[in-house]
Amino acid sequence: MRKIAAIIGGGVIGGGWLARFLLNGWDVNLYDPDPESKRKIKAVLENARHALPMLYDVNLPVEGSLNFCESIKDAVEGATWIQESVPERLDLKHKVFNEIINHASSDAVIGSSTSGFKPSELQEGSIRPDSIIVTHPFNPVYLLPLIELVPSPANSVTIIDKAKEILTSLGMFPLHVRKEIDAHIADRFLEAVWREGLWLIKDGIATTQEIDDAIRYGFGLRWAQMGLFETYRIAGGEEGMAHFISQFGPCLQWPWTKLMDVPELTDELIEQIANQSDAQSGHKSIRELERLRDNNLIAILRSLKNENTAAGALINNHEKTIKPELPSEYDNPITTINRVIPNDWTDYNGHMNESRYGQIFSDAADIIMKTVGANEAYIASGLSYFTVDIAIKFLAETHAGSNIHVKSYILQGEGKKMRLFHQMYGEDGTLMATGEQMLIHVSLETRRACEPRKDVLTNLERIAAAHSKIEDPRGGKQ
Numbered sequence: 001m002r003k004i005a006a007i008i009g010g011g012v013i014g015g016g017w018l019a020r021f022l023l024n025g026w027d028v029n030l031y032d033p034d035p036e037s038k039r040k041i042k043a044v045l046e047n048a049r050h051a052l053p054m055l056y057d058v059n060l061p062v063e064g065s066l067n068f069c070e071s072i073k074d075a076v077e078g079a080t081w082i083q084e085s086v087p088e089r090l091d092l093k094h095k096v097f098n099e100i101i102n103h104a105s106s107d108a109v110i111g112s113s114t115s116g117f118k119p120s121e122l123q124e125g126s127i128r129p130d131s132i133i134v135t136h137p138f139n140p141v142y143l144l145p146l147i148e149l150v151p152s153p154a155n156s157v158t159i160i161d162k163a164k165e166i167l168t169s170l171g172m173f174p175l176h177v178r179k180e181i182d183a184h185i186a187d188r189f190l191e192a193v194w195r196e197g198l199w200l201i202k203d204g205i206a207t208t209q210e211i212d213d214a215i216r217y218g219f220g221l222r223w224a225q226m227g228l229f230e231t232y233r234i235a236g237g238e239e240g241m242a243h244f245i246s247q248f249g250p251c252l253q254w255p256w257t258k259l260m261d262v263p264e265l266t267d268e269l270i271e272q273i274a275n276q277s278d279a280q281s282g283h284k285s286i287r288e289l290e291r292l293r294d295n296n297l298i299a300i301l302r303s304l305k306n307e308n309t310a311a312g313a314l315i316n317n318h319e320k321t322i323k324p325e326l327p328s329e330y331d332n333p334i335t336t337i338n339r340v341i342p343n344d345w346t347d348y349n350g351h352m353n354e355s356r357y358g359q360i361f362s363d364a365a366d367i368i369m370k371t372v373g374a375n376e377a378y379i380a381s382g383l384s385y386f387t388v389d390i391a392i393k394f395l396a397e398t399h400a401g402s403n404i405h406v407k408s409y410i411l412q413g414e415g416k417k418m419r420l421f422h423q424m425y426g427e428d429g430t431l432m433a434t435g436e437q438m439l440i441h442v443s444l445e446t447r448r449a450c451e452p453r454k455d456v457l458t459n460l461e462r463i464a465a466a467h468s469k470i471e472d473p474r475g476g477k478q
């Protein structure tokens, strides 16, 4: 059965949620009364389609379908997950929840993106408070995995567990905030840093640019991979955290922070900040800044993925749950790869490094292996295929962010031999590269060639026979 998510409010945050669900194969219903909604969602989706698939080294599920709805009722009927992302006004949120609950299925999760309200405040006056829970995301929602999952005592374990399971299946990290509090965990931090930043500007100590540099060249990098406490533990040297606290503890009594006080946001201070920010970033449009932010986040996340640590380990775990969709008919070549080229795959010439073509065709061969039945269980049983030869032709430049797909043919499938031909196409249908690859079936025990298992051989022969009737992709009839 198709899974449906309803997004209520499709602004900065709702648009990000919409993209996260859609690109993970869910159908999405959107309700937003803004007449500009379609245009805004198109722009968010353009960014998300460029960015999210770059994180993964497997094909993402086929995108779900997107429906723009005329009412909350139309959007929420039949939805498993309903995400409220309307402006941060409690009266408006209450009105929206009441309308949602009138039409939603009784076991649907109703998540709220609220940055600051407690779940018990959102649930006030509701006939089904148990269904409403805070699921607080971070912008851009399609890339950043953290969701603060904040229940109140009215929420049952069932709804909390269901929410965790669905969020995890979307590649997100549900952080269960066990005790409700205004602004949850992360926004309390951001608020503290924000206040300090406002003071530093108001007191003429630093500009917006200098504050941003102080973050991004230093502790901002540390925070992305270890957070606060593990970082400080290391800062304490061999004696660890206790030493760190004894060393820096006294600073808490010194005037190192002005957080007890809030600067008044006078017109003058606002203008000062806005002018500095214009000088710092005004030469770039918001769309350009979003692209830059997304590409930087992808670079960081992919590096963490290579190290299998922090948010990168989360992506690796999610990847393992995404199963390729294998074809059931073989009258045509098999679409084995459908992906976006990540920004760490290009070289100094600005195009994809040649080794990555080999990787793409090797990933395509993995899909063919799975299609004939040489899957993980088969390999675990001690049998596999090894590539013994590959000839790649580079026909057009492939750039980071390009959407490519690969069509694969089984040219030969007899006994121990499997000969494949891959064609890699760009989004506009341009043939970018081809690869002809010979694989030999082996025993992983003896590391020598051997016959495949009978069922695998039968599948291989059947597909090779079907593909022999197609025009030879190398030119002429096979």
Ligand SMILES: NC(=O)c1ccc[n+]([C@@H]2O[C@H](COP(=O)([O-])OP(=O)(O)OC[C@H]3O[C@@H](n4cnc5c(N)ncnc54)[C@H](O)[C@@H]3O)[C@@H](O)[C@H]2O)c1
Binding pocket: 008, 009, 010, 011, 012, 013, 014, 031, 032, 033, 034, 084, 085, 086, 087, 088, 089, 096, 113, 114, 115, 116, 136, 137, 138, 139
């Ligand atoms: N912007 C952020 O960085 C951020 C981060 C995390 C959480 N949030 C939270 O997400 C929520 C939405 O914030 P945002 O930044 O996306 O705001 P936004 O102004 O960009 O979007 C709000 C959207 O809700 C729509 N809307 C207004 N009334 C509606 C109604 N009755 N029904 C359906 N849609 C309606 C608006 O047309 C608009 O498109 C807020 O609760 C906010 O606290 C924001």
